[in-house]
Amino acid sequence: MKTISEINEKIASGSAVVLTAEEVVKMAREQGVKDTARRVDVVTTGTFSPMCSSGAFLNFGHSEPLMRMSGVKLNDVPAYAGVAAVDCFIGATELSETRGFDYGGAHVIEDLIAGKDVKLTARSYGTDCYPRRELETLIRMEDMNQCVMFNPRNAYQNYNCAVNTSDRVIHTYMGTLLPHVANATYATSGELSPLLKDPELRTIGIGTRVFFGGAEGYVAWEGTQCFPSVKEFPDGQKMYSGATLALIGDMKKMSTRFIRAARIYKYGVSMFVGIGIPFPVLDEDMLSKLAVGNDGLFTEVSDYSVPVRSRPILRERVSYAELRSGQIEIRGRTVPTAPMSSLKKAREIALELKLRVEKGEFLLTEPAAKLQLDTVRHVLNEREVR
Amino acid sequence: MRRSVKILLQFPNEPVKPFVHLFAVDFDLVFSIYQADITPGSGGRMVLDLSGESENIDKALVFAEKNGVKVRVMSKAIRWDTETCVHCGACTAVCQHKALSLDPVTAELSFNNDNCILCEMCIKACPTGAVSLDIYQ
Numbered sequence: 253m254k255t256i257s258e259i260n261e262k263i264a265s266g267s268a269v270v271l272t273a274e275e276v277v278k279m280a281r282e283q284g285v286k287d288t289a290r291r292v293d294v295v296t297t298g299t300f301s302p303m304c305s306s307g308a309f310l311n312f313g314h315s316e317p318l319m320r321m322s323g324v325k326l327n328d329v330p331a332y333a334g335v336a337a338v339d340c341f342i343g344a345t346e347l348s349e350t351r352g353f354d355y356g357g358a359h360v361i362e363d364l365i366a367g368k369d370v371k372l373t374a375r376s377y378g379t380d381c382y383p384r385r386e387l388e389t390l391i392r393m394e395d396m397n398q399c400v401m402f403n404p405r406n407a408y409q410n411y412n413c414a415v416n417t418s419d420r421v422i423h424t425y426m427g428t429l430l431p432h433v434a435n436a437t438y439a440t441s442g443e444l445s446p447l448l449k450d451p452e453l454r455t456i457g458i459g460t461r462v463f464f465g466g467a468e469g470y471v472a473w474e475g476t477q478c479f480p481s482v483k484e485f486p487d488g489q490k491m492y493s494g495a496t497l498a499l500i501g502d503m504k505k506m507s508t509r510f511i512r513a514a515r516i517y518k519y520g521v522s523m524f525v526g527i528g529i530p531f532p533v534l535d536e537d538m539l540s541k542l543a544v545g546n547d548g549l550f551t552e553v554s555d556y557s558v559p560v561r562s563r564p565i566l567r568e569r570v571s572y573a574e575l576r577s578g579q580i581e582i583r584g585r586t587v588p589t590a591p592m593s594s595l596k597k598a599r600e601i602a603l604e605l606k607l608r609v610e611k612g613e614f615l616l617t618e619p620a621a622k623l624q625l626d627t628v629r630h631v632l633n634e635r636e637v638r
Numbered sequence: 639m640r641r642s643v644k645i646l647l648q649f650p651n652e653p654v655k656p657f658v659h660l661f662a663v664d665f666d667l668v669f670s671i672y673q674a675d676i677t678p679g680s681g682g683r684m685v686l687d688l689s690g691e692s693e694n695i696d697k698a699l700v701f702a703e704k705n706g707v708k709v710r711v712m713s714k715a716i717r718w719d720t721e722t723c724v725h726c727g728a729c730t731a732v733c734q735h736k737a738l739s740l741d742p743v744t745a746e747l748s749f750n751n752d753n754c755i756l757c758e759m760c761i762k763a764c765p766t767g768a769v770s771l772d773i774y775q
Binding site: 300301302427428429430434435437512513514515516517522524576578588590591592593594595596597599 | 724725726727728730731732734740742744745746759762763765766767
């Protein structure tokens with residue numbers, strides 16, 4: 253048994269043993285869970301995937317004369333300015349009014365992080381205290397006040413594998429799906445995926461420090477639609493899914509290495525977000541979960557040609573080892589698989605986080621409060637408007 | 639010496655000879671049609687792979703040009719910008735001939751021109767705009 257503060261003392265003294273999730277899976281296989289749990293202090297994870305529920309709060313600073321900005325657009329992408337005078341929220345998936353699907357909020361965010369000039373336009377109705385009515389200017393992130401990325405739903409614990417049983421090509425947020433189940437896509441980094449490694453969120457809570465787009469970020473809340481569930485198969489294997497996190501972090505410290513805009517054909521704009529979470533090896537139980545490899549992590553295969561809340565399931569269980577092999581069996585046929593999230597980047601994040609922890613630059617956190625994980629799943633029940 | 643080339647034929651809007659047939663019969667070439675979009679009265683285009691004796695390929699292409707068909711030889715199939723690419727793998731989902739593939743060890747994307755059939759689906763499937771068309775010699 254180790255506590256988080258004991259682990260932090262080891263990190264501070266430079267004696268902590270830090271492994272990436274891939275390294276710990278290998279070590280536990282070779283040396284056993286017991287020995288590995290004793291020797292390893294921290295395990296780092298990583299994911300780099302399109303995460304639509306993302307965006308940033310920006311504060312532009314006041315113009316002269318003063319203006320209560322509304323109708324704010326950044327490079328022609330509308331931002332929500334129904335907050336105070338020069339605050340706004342730019343959502344990752346909002347589309348440009350002039351370039352449509354080719355440019356959106358995520359591109360604005362990427363351009364700001366890259367240090368580029370972005371066109372800000374705003375209008376207003378003019379008041380005694382905020383008389384100005386129109387504004388058009390170039391801005392850069394370094395000239396702004398707070399730029400805070402706040403992503404209401406990130407780091408999905410597990411996502412289904414997508415196929416298309418229809419007879420036409422469909423374009424989805426899971427990529428281009430070919431007719432008659434001719435391909436299958438998936439979007440989780442498997443054994444590197446943060447929330448699959450602490451599946452019951454034992455060590456994650458409000459205030460947990462994470463690697464977020466290259467900067468330090470924090471868990472702000474449970475993510476929207478956070479409905480953790482576990483399915484147990486007859487052979488004792490478990491499939492965890494449903495947990496999500498709301499993350500917050502300083503966009504000014506982020507890097508385009510770990511935040512990138514994504515255009516998803518005939519779907520819209522999304523944003524690749526790089527996230528890594530370091531986990532404390534508190535005991536053998538914690539390590540045994542951190543050491544589960546791709547062959548022990550599962551998802552299900554869903555039919556994306558049926559656009560309903562509960563899509564038909566074509567296969568109840570497929571392991572990430574099978575998905576990574578490049579092909580899976582679906583109803584007796586061999587189907588090629590492809591990821592939507594970058595394993596190369598996920599590895600880069602886990603390694604970068606490992607180095608930061610080893611150097612003592614990144615300490616682990618005791619959560620300030622628990623996340624609410626027993627929330628009831630609601631669907632939208634439409635009612636007649638009178 | 640045998641070789642193979644990928645070519646684009648652009649047909650005029652008036653009737654032309656049955657080129658694919660003649661390539662095979664008169665020039666002893668093996669062909670494989672990747673794309674064809676030809677409308678009577680408005681011409682069109684065809685992308686195909688030709689293989690055979692080097693000399694015969696050259697002769698066949700001159701013959702086509704002389705008979706009103708514009709020929710463009712393709713060198714590279716697509717351009718893949720390694721700077722912009724995040725190696726997500728979304729393009730590999732639509733690349734049925736495995737010209738684009740992820741290395742099972744390094745998880746890096748690689749492109750093998752020989753396998754590319756110029757379907758162009760990867761261009762739309764790429765979320766970062768890292769793949770573009772750059773096909774002509």
